[in-house]
Amino acid sequence: MDKLAKITILVAVCLLGVIAHAEDDKKKTGHWTNEIGDATVDFGGDESQRSERRAREEVKKISNDIQKLKDDVIILNKDLRVMEERLLFPSNTKFSVFVSMTSGQFFYLESIKLKINGRFVATHIYSEKQQAAMLRGGVHKLYITNLSEGKHDAIAFITGIGPGGRAYKRAVELSFVKKSGSQYLEVAITDDPVAQEPTFEMKQW
Amino acid sequence: MVTKIVVLPVGVIKKWRGIVGVVASVMLVLTYSGLAHAKKIKSHIKSRDQLEYSVVFFELFQKDYFSALVENSYAVELNNPLARNDQGEVLKGGMMLSYGMADEAKTIFDRLLSANAKEEIRNRAWYYLAKYYYNKSDVANAANSLNRISGKIPDDLHFDYHYLATLVRSSGNHNVPGLKEPNIAKLLQTYPNYPYLQFNNAIGQLRKGEIIDAVDNLETIANYGGEDEEFLVLADRSKLGLAQIAIRMGRFDQAWAYLQSIRTTGLYSNRALLSYAWAAIKVKRFENAVAALEVLNERSIAIPEVQEAKVLLAHLYEQEGSPRKALKANLLAIKDFADGVNKVAEARRIIDKKDVPREFITNIEAIMDDSDWLSAEPSVDYKNLTPFLIDLMASHPFHETLKELADLYSIRKNLQYWLIQAEEHIIVLDNASKMAFDQQAKALIKESQALNSRFADAKSELSLISMTLSEEDQERMDVLLESVNSDLVTLDEDVGFFGELKEPYMQPPEYRDMVAALHKRIRMLLQRTELNVVKLEPVMRSLVKAELDKHEERMSYYSAQSRLAKARLYDTTLSTLEDAQRAINEEKKEANK
Numbered sequence: 001m002d003k004l005a006k007i008t009i010l011v012a013v014c015l016l017g018v019i020a021h022a023e024d025d026k027k028k029t030g031h032w033t034n035e036i037g038d039a040t041v042d043f044g045g046d047e048s049q050r051s052e053r054r055a056r057e058e059v060k061k062i063s064n065d066i067q068k069l070k071d072d073v074i075i076l077n078k079d080l081r082v083m084e085e086r087l088l089f090p091s092n093t094k095f096s097v098f099v100s101m102t103s104g105q106f107f108y109l110e111s112i113k114l115k116i117n118g119r120f121v122a123t124h125i126y127s128e129k130q131q132a133a134m135l136r137g138g139v140h141k142l143y144i145t146n147l148s149e150g151k152h153d154a155i156a157f158i159t160g161i162g163p164g165g166r167a168y169k170r171a172v173e174l175s176f177v178k179k180s181g182s183q184y185l186e187v188a189i190t191d192d193p194v195a196q197e198p199t200f201e202m203k204q205w
Numbered sequence: 206m207v208t209k210i211v212v213l214p215v216g217v218i219k220k221w222r223g224i225v226g227v228v229a230s231v232m233l234v235l236t237y238s239g240l241a242h243a244k245k246i247k248s249h250i251k252s253r254d255q256l257e258y259s260v261v262f263f264e265l266f267q268k269d270y271f272s273a274l275v276e277n278s279y280a281v282e283l284n285n286p287l288a289r290n291d292q293g294e295v296l297k298g299g300m301m302l303s304y305g306m307a308d309e310a311k312t313i314f315d316r317l318l319s320a321n322a323k324e325e326i327r328n329r330a331w332y333y334l335a336k337y338y339y340n341k342s343d344v345a346n347a348a349n350s351l352n353r354i355s356g357k358i359p360d361d362l363h364f365d366y367h368y369l370a371t372l373v374r375s376s377g378n379h380n381v382p383g384l385k386e387p388n389i390a391k392l393l394q395t396y397p398n399y400p401y402l403q404f405n406n407a408i409g410q411l412r413k414g415e416i417i418d419a420v421d422n423l424e425t426i427a428n429y430g431g432e433d434e435e436f437l438v439l440a441d442r443s444k445l446g447l448a449q450i451a452i453r454m455g456r457f458d459q460a461w462a463y464l465q466s467i468r469t470t471g472l473y474s475n476r477a478l479l480s481y482a483w484a485a486i487k488v489k490r491f492e493n494a495v496a497a498l499e500v501l502n503e504r505s506i507a508i509p510e511v512q513e514a515k516v517l518l519a520h521l522y523e524q525e526g527s528p529r530k531a532l533k534a535n536l537l538a539i540k541d542f543a544d545g546v547n548k549v550a551e552a553r554r555i556i557d558k559k560d561v562p563r564e565f566i567t568n569i570e571a572i573m574d575d576s577d578w579l580s581a582e583p584s585v586d587y588k589n590l591t592p593f594l595i596d597l598m599a600s601h602p603f604h605e606t607l608k609e610l611a612d613l614y615s616i617r618k619n620l621q622y623w624l625i626q627a628e629e630h631i632i633v634l635d636n637a638s639k640m641a642f643d644q645q646a647k648a649l650i651k652e653s654q655a656l657n658s659r660f661a662d663a664k665s666e667l668s669l670i671s672m673t674l675s676e677e678d679q680e681r682m683d684v685l686l687e688s689v690n691s692d693l694v695t696l697d698e699d700v701g702f703f704g705e706l707k708e709p710y711m712q713p714p715e716y717r718d719m720v721a722a723l724h725k726r727i728r729m730l731l732q733r734t735e736l737n738v739v740k741l742e743p744v745m746r747s748l749v750k751a752e753l754d755k756h757e758e759r760m761s762y763y764s765a766q767s768r769l770a771k772a773r774l775y776d777t778t779l780s781t782l783e784d785a786q787r788a789i790n791e792e793k794k795e796a797n798k
Contacts, residue, residue, distance in 0.1 A: 051751035055602040058744045059609060062737055066609055067306045069733050073616050074271070076726050078278040080623055083723055087633050087716065098256055102249045117695075129267045137249065138263030139256060150698050186256055188248035199246075205253040 085144075093146035094182040097122070097154070101134040103191040106163045107198030109134070112187065113157040114143055121145065142187070147178045154202065156187045163196055174202035258287040261296075270304035271615065291317060291326045299333050302340075305612055311337055328354045332362055332369070339373055342601075347373040364396040371405035400426050400439055407446070416450065423447050427466075434471075441473040448480060457487040469500060475510040482517065495521055506545035507593045507756065512763050515541060519770055528774055535771040542764035549757045552593050556749045562742045566611045597752040606745050613738050620731040627724045634720060637712045653700050660693055 085094065099112060109131055114122040122143035126134075134140060155173045162168040172187065184205040192199045250256045258280050264273035277297050280288035287293050298313035314330040314337070322330070335350035351370055358366050393399055407422035427443040429436045444463045451460035461484045467477035478497045485494035498521065501514035519534035555561055597603050664686070671682040 051747050052600060052602045055606055055744045055748050058740070059602065059605050062740050063609070064308070065733070066613065066737055067308055069616065069730065069737065070271075070304065070306050070612065071309060072726075072733075073619065073730055074274045074278055076623075076723070076730060077275045077619065078282055080626070080723055080727075081275070081279055082282055083716075083719060084626075084630070087630065087637070087712065087720075098260070100248050100250050100256070100259070103246045130263070133263050133266035136262065136266045137259060138266050139250065139259035140263050141260050148699075148702055150702070151695075184253060184256055186248065186250055188250065190246045190248055193246065201248070203248070205256055 089144060089146055091182050092180055093148060095145050095147040095178060095185070096141060096182070097143040097185045097187065099124075099134070099140045099142050099156075099187045099189070101131075101189045104131075104135045104189070105193075106191050106196060107168065107189060108161040109158070109189060110160040112142065112159075114187075115153075115155040115157070116145070116147075117152055117154075139186075147183075149178055149180055151175065151177055154185060156200070156202065158187070158189065158200055160198075162198060168198065170198075170200050172200040172202050174204070176204045254285050254287050257283065258285050258293070261288070265296075265300060268303075270300050271619075273300050274304060291320075291322045295322075295326050295329045295333070299329070302333055302337055305608065307337055307340065324356050325359055328356065328358050329362065332358070332366055335369055335373065339369060344373050364393060364398065364402070367393055368398070368402050368405065371402055371409060374409060400429065400436055404439060404443065407443075411450075420447065420450060423450075427463075437468065438472050441467045441471060441477065445473055445477055445480065448477075448484065452480075452484065452487075457484050460484045461488060461490075461493075475501065475504065475508050479510045479514060482514070486521075491521060491525055495525075506541050506760070507548065507595075509596065509756075509759060512542070512545070512760055516763050516766050516770075519767065523770070523774070528778060532771060532774045532778070535767045535774065538767040539764055539771065542760045542767065545760045546757055546764075549593065549753050549760070552753055553750060556746055556753075562610060562745050563614050566607055566614060593753055593756050594749065597748065600748070603745075603748045606741060606748065610738070610741050610745060613734055613741065617731065617734045617738065620727055620734060623727045624731070627720075627727060630720050630724070634712070634717055650700070650703050653696075654704060657693070657696055657700050660696070664689060664693060 097114060099109075101107075101109060109126050111123065111125045113120060124140070124142055126140075130138075130140065153173065153175050155171055157169070157171045159167070159169045174185070176185070186203045186205060188201045188203060190199050190201070191197075250259065261273050261276045261280060264270075264276055274297070277288055277293070277300065280293075288297075294313055295317055298310040298317075301307070301310035301313070310333065314334045317326055317330045318334075331350050331353045335347045338344075338347035338350060347369070351366070351373060354366065393402060396402075403422050404426055407419045407426075410416075410419035410422065423443040423446055426436075427440050427447060429440040431437075444467045448460040448463040451457070451463060461481070464477055464481040464484055467473060467481075469478065478501045482494040482497040482501075485491070485497065495518065498514045498518040501511050502518055504511045506512065515534070515538040519531050519538060522528075522531035522534055667682075667686060667689075671679050671686065674682060
């Protein structure tokens, strides 16, 4: 749940509830503390309500504009991305590398480095949020490049924490043939329940 | 194609974070089976389309709805079937709803529901529709939509469904075939956020007059023994609620016991301390009331409970027969209220500054974390502004305004990024148009071919020489030759590839127009964004100012009360002195007689 929303609900319920009880108590009993029963005073209440009403109306009025704007910006982002890929990565040579994680019982992914044809081309450090998103089925697009048709080598160096809190550093290598057209490579991190170890593989799609 | 694992030396041992076990239990949206029985677990990715589309989940599960929607739109553009089917559509609707594109999201859900989609899709659509209505404060329609859900609910929505049901007072009974109600309750208890659901249930029970059940639920939450700050806050909130119930039933001792166990730091501490003081007064434990009020008295004047405590404390001193302490407390309160009113003026000045709304929103997380409701000061300029806005955070219109403004600022940042990229697009286009196979390039390819052939000859010679060496030296030489051979093969391929090319890749001429049109759209959308920002920032400012007015009015009122009390105490002291003087004079007269 969104943090701000939670705090908002918490504060609202608390204040409404407890102020109400303080008022009730003071009204019910004839205690001397009634002399300072200020909780019944609605400080700036009218102006506050008016300003909230105005805010609601104003937000409602421009809400449609903002929704349309959001839609247009999403489409523009997509179009710009498609355009950039056309400019930089023509479909015949386009090659993308993805990282997936399945199960994740024996491995906490921290970082990955990618070497293609002997050159380090990409590196990424995973945040907790990204790691959690991958465990729920999300796939990270690590790298996109141009590769000519023919033989190539890719090595991924994966670091993280394995069973028992042991530091893990593994490399997985794949020699592959790039054919014509856009191609994908998946660096798959899975588990081996028998060996109680994580496993690392590369697959060309 | 060969895959091999190379084992490298193990690095520094790091701390195991314990997250894997918890998160691993969360479901994968795209189904993959055979996890339990397979010797080695296979990747859940079963197709190229799935690999491509799952990037949407990567963004979605980080709650970055904007990026997720862009990825989704990109997948649609690539004709990815997973983005275009009903499952993809309903997910897109859910993301739109979360990103504040409620109207378009509703259109998607209505379309899916009228198209008679399968049960899982329908249930998702009804759930999101209920959320849509709930966000619009239309509880009746939200409950109606939730009640349309039947049968199995997708695992990832199950808890959220029951949580929403408690908020809209729906029964939350979706008639799962083969699963009885107690089992559902047991299942729900396994979710980490279950205490929130339990709290909502308790509130529902209170409304229905089921006090015993409500107290039971609240006590379970109040007895939380972990260290998670969120649940500790919820436990404090439950204790406050329990105290409230006890007070209403006239059980002040019980209420006092609940209030005693609330932490004296944290979100609920101010309200708890004030309630504690009131409850102590009810049970005539004035010294306890004074102790609680003295703790509050040390906190920021911006907190309404602190303002009330100052007046109450002075009054208690007066009642316990300590007029000097009461007088001092009133004098200090008057000074504090004057300081508070000055701070409100300062806060008004800050909110009028140009970039404050943006900075406020950008740093809101930090502000909420740093200002720990105990007047700890955040490190930013608007430290004088923030404490006065804690109550305002609970206001729905303020929250909505902040959310829309936050989205607009993010959009502005995104478009500004693309404006910078636009310059690079032009550079790429210009460079691409200059590319050609000139004489120099052709000569270079020819030279490379000659060099390649010389290398091949040299390699053959080296092979022959190696045969004349001792066996040990031959082995060492072979390793070198193998490495050279691999490089030569690559070079051979490259030289062959370039040799066959007639001309380099040329971008189609229409690209330049396409790029220009996109750049124009960036500028237009940036203008629209600015226009909306200009409309919304004054709304935020007016809400903040109304809140500040409220603070000023309250502090002026309390200040007047303290001044009255001070005057009364001075009067009493004077009249006591006069009485004493009169008594002394009379005694003297008597003595003189």
